[in-house]
Amino acid sequence: MVKVEFLGPIGLEDIQIEAATLAELGVKLQEKEELKPWLANSAIAVNDTLVNDKNMTLKDGDKVSILPPVCGG
Amino acid sequence: MVKVEFLGPIGLEDIQIEAATLAELGVKLQEKEELKPWLANSAIAVNDTLVNDKNMTLKDGDKVSILPPVCGG
């Protein structure tokens, strides 16, 4: 199980989900209609590091964060 | 007569001098040995406006300022 947290304006509670890779997690998250537009422009962090490899393997207890477009200041 | 003032580190008193053009003034100032090195790298203002035309005519009462290299801040 990995924990997925939806940051900022996405406004969903954290979920626990079974996924062996980021790609597999993506398929499962895409099933949620309300997430599709956010996934299109969100970056992904695993254990608080931004990642860019969809084939990355996930292990039990990993934290995956979904980061929508930002605007500080 | 024009008044010539030597700004900043030149450290000379103002002088009154007869000169119909900047070029003529330049010839007279070059006669002072201690001024030569300053004139080589100083800019010239007439009545507080920087100028770049040596043929500019001067009239009685004009103020000519000699501005050596600057360093503010």
Added chain:
Amino acid sequence: MKELSLFEGPLDVEAIFNGWHEEYKNKNMGAFITFVGIVRDEDGIEGLSFDIYEPILNSWFDAWQAKAKTQNATILMAHSKGDVPLHKSSYIAAVLSPKRKVALALINDFVEDFKAKAPIWKYDIKGGKRIYADDRSTALPAAGLLA
């Protein structure tokens, strides 16, 4: 004061500036530049509001600090969490450096990268409600990885 400080609500600009100045004025840094962001009255908003994801903000900031140190410079930053009313400050960044040109380049590059990369989400406050400022927001690098 920490190099990166987060505050609930608006920033006390003068206290932060004066605190930084006190702490660094004797450190032989010839140039001290500060950028203060102030909430503008526009589009009928009552203020702005911010969410911050601190773990990634901290690592982003630490990477900038390491880069600054290679030029003998130091970066300082303060940011608000939650609501900030009109005409109050939500963001202050500073660069200290022995060299003027290093400081001028760093403040520009740091503030621009902050705008593009810091994991902070902005909301307009209108009618007491928070409305995500999606039109002014920037997707992070590698956005859409799970699209």
Added chain:
Amino acid sequence: MKELSLFEGPLDVEAIFNGWHEEYKNKNMGAFITFVGIVRDEDGIEGLSFDIYEPILNSWFDAWQAKAKTQNATILMAHSKGDVPLHKSSYIAAVLSPKRKVALALINDFVEDFKAKAPIWKYDIKGGKRIYADDRSTALPAAGLLA
């Protein structure tokens, strides 16, 4: 406070910053950048000293202010006359603008032009004497006209 202020001796950095902040914080300028120059302890100097030719400094500053106004920005500046000891400030410049990028570009261009063109002469103070800082000084445009 005037947009260009000259002071005898070192600048009171916090009083100047706080005064500018008080005056402009409600003017809907989203970006307020300040550059503070602080005298560094180097080459065994006891401090710096400055001469200023005010008529040409004023016209140089007014030209910059006019340029800033075309971008809805405002420039502020304070500078010392006479002696400034180590670790004290001799120069503060500020830009206020509704737009971040305008402010970041202006502070850079203004400070660099100040260094090259403002009619100010700098002296190191060593053994109580003023020594013209010729090695750090820049000839003005059209220098050598009467050479």
